[in-house]
Amino acid sequence: MDKPIGVFDSGVGGLTVAKEIMKLLPNEKVVYFGDTARVPYGSKSKETVVRYARQIIRFLLTKDVKAIVIACNTACALALDTVKDEFDIPIIGVVKPGVEMALRVTKNKSIGIIGTEGTIKSETYTKLIHKVDSGIQVTGKACPLFVPLVEEGLLKDSITREVASRYLSVLKEQNIDSLVLGCTHYPLITNILQEVMGDKVTLVNPAIETAKELSQLLDEKGIKSLKLNELGHEFFVSDREEKFEEFAKLILKYKMMPVSHVNIEDY
Numbered sequence: 001m002d003k004p005i006g007v008f009d010s011g012v013g014g015l016t017v018a019k020e021i022m023k024l025l026p027n028e029k030v031v032y033f034g035d036t037a038r039v040p041y042g043s044k045s046k047e048t049v050v051r052y053a054r055q056i057i058r059f060l061l062t063k064d065v066k067a068i069v070i071a072c073n074t075a076c077a078l079a080l081d082t083v084k085d086e087f088d089i090p091i092i093g094v095v096k097p098g099v100e101m102a103l104r105v106t107k108n109k110s111i112g113i114i115g116t117e118g119t120i121k122s123e124t125y126t127k128l129i130h131k132v133d134s135g136i137q138v139t140g141k142a143c144p145l146f147v148p149l150v151e152e153g154l155l156k157d158s159i160t161r162e163v164a165s166r167y168l169s170v171l172k173e174q175n176i177d178s179l180v181l182g183c184t185h186y187p188l189i190t191n192i193l194q195e196v197m198g199d200k201v202t203l204v205n206p207a208i209e210t211a212k213e214l215s216q217l218l219d220e221k222g223i224k225s226l227k228l229n230e231l232g233h234e235f236f237v238s239d240r241e242e243k244f245e246e247f248a249k250l251i252l253k254y255k256m257m258p259v260s261h262v263n264i265e266d267y
């Protein structure tokens, strides 16, 4: 089935998820929407994020997508449960795959979660982990400065290292052995996070697991594309196409398709 996969995020961060999907499923075409006009979602209310998610799903449906991946932890934490039953299309997110991987990885049953304020306050990760094993100690820590630091391109900077040391100290105290990167931007500062946490802590990147879950879903539904996608992918944003394109080149490390503007409030 040659219909595309819709992937969306509050902005550029979801490209780290799109990248894993493109790598694992080269037959699939991705239609990506980044809500660059309304980013960040991390500090917004549930009601607002649900409204945004509905609009974006309605837009992606106009692109005839066969499945949707919410490639934004905040949108998953606050809106996935609400929107997934409202539309007649499979919708998956990044939180559940991240949880499943963390559960496989942890040995000492002490898991750390880092994410935006919205994600951490919602306790979505903690609740899902405790549904499987209530004996696991989960320590969540909101790291609101990471997103702007990444967007400023300070991926290897000493400022980012300093901020990470402060944020992560509480997790080190809890003796966690696995740390879920519960925000789309964080895989881009993996090196710093690993350095600060030390070698004994396994970093869990939900993006990789999400691509695997998508592959499984497409198999189950019998809607996987059988021939190589040679048409490339499509990218849409709600503001500042040129800024998005710059960042996208950095993440995807290949020449981009043109980025188009969408007035998302129309949907």
Ligand code: DGL
Pocket: 009, 010, 011, 013, 014, 039, 040, 041, 042, 043, 071, 072, 073, 074, 075, 115, 116, 119, 147, 182, 183, 184, 185
């Ligand atoms: N994409 C968001 C997330 O994964 C981070 C950026 C934002 O706050 O919108 O939670």
